[in-house]
Amino acid sequence: MRVLGLMSGTSHDGIDSAVVDWSASGDVLTGVVEHTGVTPYDPGLRAAVAAALPPNRTDMEEVCRLDTLIGRAFAAAAARCPAADLVCSHGQTLFHWVEDGRTRGTLQLGQAAWIAERLGVPVVSDLRARDVSAGGQGAPLVAAFDLLLLAGLPGRTGALNLGGIANLTVRGSGGSALAYDTGPASALMDAAVLAATGRPYDEDGRLAAAGKVCEPLLAELLAEPYYRRPAPKSTGRELFHLGYLDRFAAPYGLGPADLLATLAALTAETAGAQIRRHRLDTVVVSGGGTRNPVVMGMLRERAGTARLVPSDGLGVPSDAKEAVAFSFLGWLTAHGLPATVPGCTGAAGARVLGAVTPGRGPLRLPEPARRAPARLRLVPRAPGA
Structure with a gap:
């Protein structure tokens, strides 16, 4: 299963992408890294994101605009990547609500419907919220x-x-x-x-x-x-x-x-x-x-x-590590497997992460996996393949 991972981190400078072809054999999950790349944000969009980040204040009109513009930017970045069966999009974190050491909410913008509409494949998004709702920090999900x-x-x-x-x-x-x-x-x-x-x-x-x-x-x-x-x-x-x-x-x-x-x-x-x-x-x-x-x-x-x-x-390109990781998280969600590690985020238990936005046709996901992988093997795509 080819999964496109999309990620924009706290540097908010652009969108990292990674297409990984995942295949399971026994307890080993092998990922062939077929593509990695980065699409810089348009300078105007990056400036708008920066203006909305703490300690600055913003309003709901701007939140709506950013959700749409970031979603479109992610969709455009995804369209430049090789075809995938599924997309897992982290979006852009605009606020992580922490009080007294406890995460009470988290907000990632970049409406997944724009990606699903443009590519026509299902999109997993909003992964951090489920971990937070289970009492976790919502980060680091890459654990x-x-x-x-x-x-x-x-x-x-x-x-x-x-x-x-x-x-x-x-x-x-x-x-x-x-x-x-x-x-x-x-x-x-x-x-x-x-x-x-x-x-x-x-x-x-x-x-x-x-x-x-x-x-x-x-x-x-x-x-x-x-x-x-x-x-x-x-x-x-x-x-x-x-x-x-x-x-x-x-x-x-x-x-x-x-x-x-x-x-x-x-x-x-x-x-x-x-x-x-x-x-x-x-x-x-x-x-x-x-x-x-x-x-x-x-x-x-x-x-x-x-x-x-x-x-x-x-086998994990340093610049694309988190995009590869979110490709993996998307594979887990598609196969009905939890990605929360309670000892790492503090969540009450393991949870399947994210919301799924269907593509253009009927939503078809793989059969749930019988067991979770115990080890990862990452390999680059063979030259000329």
């Missing part, structure tokens, strides 16, 4: 994917994704599991670069490489109470936004280079501290943050004895 991907690796293993927010999945001994957001990855760095230069991100970490870490500011940022909260926990731009950063950084009057170096150290220290805490032997790393050599160099220094391995080595 179900990570745990199976890590299953064949020896020792204590983890998967770290460095998107706008960094999330860590830990596979412990005896099948125990834990997953949570460790803090900002590129969210604060991107906001600082955009405000200072107008560019969307620090390409190749050049600004950060030219700067020096401001240790007093770093210490203030590390005092954020979120880092001390127990898992399961999740966060986003509701907390880590430009206004939050300015509140701490403004008194120091740092130039862009020193500020970026300090924020790179914040990402590396908050993620590295959790890697050390769990005494991980191997960490599979993915996400746009892996392209920032300053962040990765600082992370290696702070990761203790853990070996950092790019997810590409396991």
Whole structure:
């Protein structure tokens, strides 16, 4: 079954896509990664998304407009991909409602009907809401994917994704599991670069490489109470936004280079501290943050004895990891299998995730799977295939 995964994360810079052809044999699910790509948001749409994100305020007219425009953008991105039997669309998170450490609601925009109408195939969407309704954090949902991907690796293993927010999945001994957001990855760095230069991100970490870490500011940022909260926990731009950063950084009057170096150290220290805490032997790393050599160099220094391995080595392109993961979540939903990992999100139990929007014809889904896969095998498409 070919499933197209679509994802736009907290960086809200574009739509990641991955078409994976899934086939089950025994307890192993094999995915042939046939396509990965990214479709940048139109600058006007990206600006509209940014204007609606916290701490900004918006109204219901704008929410309706964004739901439609993001849905159309996702449909256009999907139409550029190879044909699939099913689409699983994450949409764009506009708000993640967290109070006193508990997630009370979550909102992803990008109306799935636009995708279903354009492609004519069923679309799984709104996956996070079901986990939240069962008492979970709604994040990180990729834990179900990570745990199976890590299953064949020896020792204590983890998967770290460095998107706008960094999330860590830990596979412990005896099948125990834990997953949570460790803090900002590129969210604060991107906001600082955009405000200072107008560019969307620090390409190749050049600004950060030219700067020096401001240790007093770093210490203030590390005092954020979120880092001390127990898992399961999740966060986003509701907390880590430009206004939050300015509140701490403004008194120091740092130039862009020193500020970026300090924020790179914040990402590396908050993620590295959790890697050390769990005494991980191997960490599979993915996400746009892996392209920032300053962040990765600082992370290696702070990761203790853990070996950092790019997810590409396991058949998962680093830039498309979450799109591949949502393709997997769509496959699970289509086969009637739960994707919530209660120990990771805090949900009351395993749940089948998402709502299904039919395509143009009658809704036909596969027969429910008799058992869930115990291991994943990801392989790239053979050349010329």
